[in-house]
Amino acid sequence: MTTDLDDEELLARAARDPAAFEPLVVRHSAALHGYFARRAPGAADDLLAELWLQAYATRSRFDAGRGPARAWLFGVARNVLSAHWRRTAAARPGLQGTAPHDDPWEAVDNRLDAAAVAPRLRAQLARLPSDERELLLLVAWEQLTPTEAAAVVGIPAGTARSRLHRARNRMRAGTPLKLTGDLA
Known part of the structure; x- marks a missing residue:
C-alpha cells in the first residue's frame, strides 16, 4: 500500500505511478497551506493549488540526495x-521595476498587533450606542461613504456625519492605541 511508504519513496514511485502522488497531497497540504496563509492570506488556496500542480509536474526531478521530500x-x-509576489508587484503600476517582494513581515506584524488589540477594540465598540457603532462599521469595514451609511441606517446625511464624528471621538478617547484608516 502506497500510504505506508515514506515521502521520498512516494515521490520516486510517483514518477512512474501518478497515483502514488496523492498521499503526499494528503500528508502535507495543511502545513503548506499554513505557510501560504501566513505570507499571503488572501491567496493561500490558489497558491496551494499552484504548488501541487508544479510539484506534480516536476516530481521526476526530485533528488533525495539533496534533502527530504518535505523540504x-x-x-x-x-x-x-x-x-505570486512578482505578479502582484507587476500588477501595481507604482511598483513596476522594483525588486521582488520578500516575506511581508510588516504585514504579519500588523496582523499580530491587530490581534493583540482586538479584545479592547471590541469592548470599546460594544460601549458605543448602536446607531454610532453601526455607522462607524459601515464606513470603516464596508467602505461606505457617510452619506451611503446614512441611507442604510435611515437618517439624514448630516446626522450621520455628526454621529460618525462622535463615534470616532469616543473610540479615540476610550482606546489608547493608534487607529488607522477610516477609524482615525
Whole structure:
C-alpha cells in the first residue's frame, strides 16, 4: 500500500505511478497551506493549488540526495510564493521595476498587533450606542461613504456625519492605541 511508504519513496514511485502522488497531497497540504496563509492570506488556496500542480509536474526531478521530500515541497512553495509576489508587484503600476517582494513581515506584524488589540477594540465598540457603532462599521469595514451609511441606517446625511464624528471621538478617547484608516 502506497500510504505506508515514506515521502521520498512516494515521490520516486510517483514518477512512474501518478497515483502514488496523492498521499503526499494528503500528508502535507495543511502545513503548506499554513505557510501560504501566513505570507499571503488572501491567496493561500490558489497558491496551494499552484504548488501541487508544479510539484506534480516536476516530481521526476526530485533528488533525495539533496534533502527530504518535505523540504523539496517547501522549496516549491517558496518559488510559487515568489512568483505570486512578482505578479502582484507587476500588477501595481507604482511598483513596476522594483525588486521582488520578500516575506511581508510588516504585514504579519500588523496582523499580530491587530490581534493583540482586538479584545479592547471590541469592548470599546460594544460601549458605543448602536446607531454610532453601526455607522462607524459601515464606513470603516464596508467602505461606505457617510452619506451611503446614512441611507442604510435611515437618517439624514448630516446626522450621520455628526454621529460618525462622535463615534470616532469616543473610540479615540476610550482606546489608547493608534487607529488607522477610516477609524482615525
